[in-house]
Amino acid sequence: MTLGQPPRSSRGLIGVLGAQAASLSANRLLLIAVPWFVLTTTGSVAKTGLIAFCQITPFVLAQALAGPLIDRVGPRRISIAGDVVSTSAAVTVPLLYAADALPLWALMALMAVLGAGEGPASAAKSVFIPSVTRAAGAPLERGTGLTTAVERTATVVGPAVAGVVVAAFGGPRAFWLAAVLFGLAAVITAATLADPVPDPAERATTEIDGYFARLREGATFLRQDGLLRAIVAMLIATNLLDQAFIAVLLPVWARASGHGAETVGLVVSIFGATSILGALVAAKYGTRLPRRAMYMTGLVIGGVPRFAAMALGLPLWAVLATFAVGGVGSGFINPILGAVSYERIPTRLLGRVRALTTALTWSGIPFGGLFGAAVIAMAGVSGALWIVGGCYLVAIVLPALRPEWSQMRRHLSSARVSTEPARITAERSRQTTYTLSGADALPKNPPESGGG
Numbered sequence: 001m002t003l004g005q006p007p008r009s010s011r012g013l014i015g016v017l018g019a020q021a022a023s024l025s026a027n028r029l030l031l032i033a034v035p036w037f038v039l040t041t042t043g044s045v046a047k048t049g050l051i052a053f054c055q056i057t058p059f060v061l062a063q064a065l066a067g068p069l070i071d072r073v074g075p076r077r078i079s080i081a082g083d084v085v086s087t088s089a090a091v092t093v094p095l096l097y098a099a100d101a102l103p104l105w106a107l108m109a110l111m112a113v114l115g116a117g118e119g120p121a122s123a124a125k126s127v128f129i130p131s132v133t134r135a136a137g138a139p140l141e142r143g144t145g146l147t148t149a150v151e152r153t154a155t156v157v158g159p160a161v162a163g164v165v166v167a168a169f170g171g172p173r174a175f176w177l178a179a180v181l182f183g184l185a186a187v188i189t190a191a192t193l194a195d196p197v198p199d200p201a202e203r204a205t206t207e208i209d210g211y212f213a214r215l216r217e218g219a220t221f222l223r224q225d226g227l228l229r230a231i232v233a234m235l236i237a238t239n240l241l242d243q244a245f246i247a248v249l250l251p252v253w254a255r256a257s258g259h260g261a262e263t264v265g266l267v268v269s270i271f272g273a274t275s276i277l278g279a280l281v282a283a284k285y286g287t288r289l290p291r292r293a294m295y296m297t298g299l300v301i302g303g304v305p306r307f308a309a310m311a312l313g314l315p316l317w318a319v320l321a322t323f324a325v326g327g328v329g330s331g332f333i334n335p336i337l338g339a340v341s342y343e344r345i346p347t348r349l350l351g352r353v354r355a356l357t358t359a360l361t362w363s364g365i366p367f368g369g370l371f372g373a374a375v376i377a378m379a380g381v382s383g384a385l386w387i388v389g390g391c392y393l394v395a396i397v398l399p400a401l402r403p404e405w406s407q408m409r410r411h412l413s414s415a416r417v418s419t420e421p422a423r424i425t426a427e428r429s430r431q432t433t434y435t436l437s438g439a440d441a442l443p444k445n446p447p448e449s450g451g452g
Helices: 011-042 045-073 075-098 104-127 129-135 140-169 171-192 211-224 226-256 261-288 291-303 305-311 316-330 333-344 347-361 365-400 403-409
Strands: none
Touching: 011 045, 011 075, 011 104, 011 129, 011 140, 011 171, 011 226, 011 261, 045 075, 045 104, 045 211, 045 226, 045 347, 045 365, 075 104, 075 171, 104 171, 104 347, 129 140, 129 333, 129 347, 140 171, 140 261, 140 333, 211 226, 211 347, 226 261, 226 305, 226 333, 226 347, 226 365, 226 403, 261 291, 261 316, 261 333, 291 316, 291 333, 291 365, 291 403, 305 316, 305 365, 333 347
């Protein structure tokens, strides 16, 4: 330890990983339990997609609007409050169902409340990652890789538990378990985490006043960063298609193939289990891997083959094998995206930019269930899988042709992208502009290059 530097501590990193593990497990559990609960109780694919829409839309909107509050109030308070709201909504669903007082509109409203609490809480937790990783004396890829490993582990545990709980005890019991997990996340956050402080290497800036001015400041930063814009555009499309797959296509395929909720959970869990391996490799060797090459390879392997395997009517063991291979590739995606994002966003803007970025990438998700239901109605289950898989391939390839993608190879951990508000008088404008200077400057149209 260098004289004058604080001692290393892993308490914060362990805390944020624990809080994310609990809340993400609850999310993944409901991801399986809610569509299956609606599909089996109503028999309607359209209503299944509608419930998914009602949960995701408030998630996206609340998350986008919460950014300035996260930076102003602090991510700790926002995370705790959001998890408490999600806990309350999750508890109310089985209580009303047991009293035979849960009409469709009430379930829609409760899922909206749950999403509105979960969105800001999720964004707030992500703000802790750079500071707690720095406090632990670890490289940024280590923090993002471990975060992804936790997320993938939750993807294994949540759906597997959901499949067992739904099959053995019915859908309402899954809501009780989700409520316990959301509550646990709030407790862990309260006990282990403190609001982050800026990296000492960052250039000091002056905070502006006003909620809308801060919101606009975050949007300005995102708009002026070409690489983040390109990534967001690609993720909007792929997230919509992933939601169509997980919320509608997968359960409908399972039911049409004679499988049950446990098969849905098994498919998703296998994908998540193997992706843990990829995430751990990224956490260990991420600083030495070519970012761009690994990112695109992971997307192609993890995104496209699963649609073909299911559409071709392959036996279950072959479908599971396809998901296992795809999971390994997908494990590299989030560590790379997270490192790129955190390197380019200053600490004081993390809440609003991360929240806005995540909200934008999730903006297509509310329509994913509706899109999946519409494609099935138009082309049947097999045809819908081919159509969605083809769209996924296009969504991956087209944005990757843009020149901004070559900037992904740059490591800015020792020279973080910094920002300075332009000297614009209050009478003329409140908008802030951002520039890169000196060695940090990137060309507007950088040449394409191999590697990451």
